[in-house]
Amino acid sequence: MSPIIDVDAFARFEAAGWSQAHDGYHRFFGPITARAAEPLLDAARVRAGTTVLDVATGPGYLAASAAARGASVVGTDISAEILTLARRLHPGITFRLADAHRLDFADASFDAVVAGFLLPHLGDHHAAAAELVRVLEPGGRLALSTWDAPERVAVLGAVVAAVGEAGAQPPPDLPPGPPFFAFSDDTELTALLNGAGLTDVAVTTQAFTHRVVSADAWWDGVIGGTVRTAALVNGQTAPMRRRIRAAFDRIASHYQTDQGLDLPFSVKLASGRRR
Numbered sequence: 001m002s003p004i005i006d007v008d009a010f011a012r013f014e015a016a017g018w019s020q021a022h023d024g025y026h027r028f029f030g031p032i033t034a035r036a037a038e039p040l041l042d043a044a045r046v047r048a049g050t051t052v053l054d055v056a057t058g059p060g061y062l063a064a065s066a067a068a069r070g071a072s073v074v075g076t077d078i079s080a081e082i083l084t085l086a087r088r089l090h091p092g093i094t095f096r097l098a099d100a101h102r103l104d105f106a107d108a109s110f111d112a113v114v115a116g117f118l119l120p121h122l123g124d125h126h127a128a129a130a131e132l133v134r135v136l137e138p139g140g141r142l143a144l145s146t147w148d149a150p151e152r153v154a155v156l157g158a159v160v161a162a163v164g165e166a167g168a169q170p171p172p173d174l175p176p177g178p179p180f181f182a183f184s185d186d187t188e189l190t191a192l193l194n195g196a197g198l199t200d201v202a203v204t205t206q207a208f209t210h211r212v213v214s215a216d217a218w219w220d221g222v223i224g225g226t227v228r229t230a231a232l233v234n235g236q237t238a239p240m241r242r243r244i245r246a247a248f249d250r251i252a253s254h255y256q257t258d259q260g261l262d263l264p265f266s267v268k269l270a271s272g273r274r275r
Helices: 007-028 030-043 061-068 080-089 125-134 154-166 186-195 215-225 228-234 238-255
Strands: 051-055 072-077 094-097 110-116 136-147 198-212 260-274
Touching: 007 030, 007 080, 007 215, 007 228, 030 061, 030 110, 030 136, 030 198, 030 260, 051 061, 061 072, 061 110, 072 080, 080 094, 110 125, 125 136, 125 186, 154 215, 154 228, 154 238, 154 260, 186 198, 186 260, 198 215, 215 228, 215 238, 215 260, 228 238, 238 260
Parallel strands: 051 072, 051 110, 072 094, 110 136
Antiparallel strands: 136 260, 198 260
16 A cells, blocks of 8 residues: 655655755765756757756756756756755856745746656656646647666665665655656656656666765765665664665675776656647
């Protein structure tokens, strides 16, 4: 039986988590997630003069890339603290606080809407997808990215596997949310966009490798730069955290090279046009 999800409680949990994790995310995940920016903007057909809404902008990487193309961009996020970071990094771009489930923009306000890695952080995917499409002009394009299945995203999948190997259960104060990797499946991702009112939906996969210097840097990057994963681990007892870390170290050793650890990544890119 699926847990009942309190969408507002889950959004508050995410916002509070990012108020703490934004700097860690920027340092560790920034060089990784930024690699999906240009393909995502290509899928949304962002060019000079395009009006763009970047939802879940985080530190603003995607918004900055769109602005560099000559687009007129507004970036939004649920976390005030991560927007402070975005404004510091990209002072010429407009950033606004907003929940993806309830965007404070008029219908048909933008030529393109983009959302990098938004889906794992939503309490209600269908409501948010409908909002992203609502603010698109007819004929406008939506493009978003999300993680592939955990076994193809080592940086997160190894921690997920370690938690399972250790037998850890979610802590009682962790609010239930949708599965983190719910839309790693092409069929599910296509259905989400079609159901929101898009046509010409396409899903592609971008694969690459990213090197980290050590297992410690990998572990610290995930625990310091995520919300749900960090809460899952940090909410355990000290003995259980040690069991998880031991399992993680065993898994991480499989990626060791002479120069560090080479981590495979796989990202789903989905796009479509508003009817």
